[in-house]
Amino acid sequence: MLLSNWVKTILFLIGSAVLTHWIPSSFFRNLDTMVHEFGHAVATLALSGKVMYIELYKDHSGVTYSSMTKSWAVIPVSLAGYMTASLFAWFLFSAYARGKQKLGLQVMTALSALSLVLFVRNSFGVSFLLGFILMTVLALALAPRWLRDFYYLLLAFLCLEESVFGPGSLIVYAFQNRSAGDASNLANHTGIPAIVWAIGFTLFALWCAKQAVQAFLGRKKAAQRSTRSTAMSYRD
Secondary structure, eight states: OHHHHHHHHHHHHHHHHHHHHHSOOTGGGHHHHHHHHHHHHHHHHHTTOEEEEEEEOTTSOEEEEEEOSSGGGHHHHHHHHHHHHHHHHHHHHHHHHTTOHHHHHHHHHHHHHHHHHHTBOSHHHHHHHHHHHHHHHHHHHTSOHHHHHHHHHHHHHHHHHHHHHHHHHHHHHHHTTOOOTHHHHHHHHHOSOHHHHHHHHHHHHHHHHHHHHHHHHHHHHHHHHHHHHHHHHHHO
């Protein structure tokens, strides 16, 4: 059963990557980047550091400029980015499983608004956040349910895909002795090789993805059981 769940997760991720690349989704992929950098910023503030600003870039990358008085704080702050993105993807599917798509969209809007007001300062980042907030508010207020659900699932699948393939790419970069982002930062401050951190990020992302997939498939099974129960009641 455990192996079956992991196989389902891997196939689900591959299918998500294929399907989402058929849809013009480049703009929305920046949501995962925003959540990632927001995680860095919150961790910095929680450890009494100072966040100067965040920049989001068109190629779906981003950077958080911050300062910390405690050198060890670099470690939890560096861990926070990918872990926050992975947990957020799990949250989106968990909310979907409970029929809480509106809540999920409201959380996305709130995080985007906080990032815009408090952290993001470069022109592309500001433009993305303004556009994303506007589209999400319109989806909440005006879109029919089927379109709102499609929009929600598109964002959820993109976040799931990016949350896994993002840290997965760090393994390649570390293996090639290239800069591996947060994994390289952790290597510089701990002495543990970047590839070890990259693998750790990826394993955590896969575990969160497995929980997300199980939540998604669990809702589908519940809906099917409900449909069969209704049909039986009708025949009676």
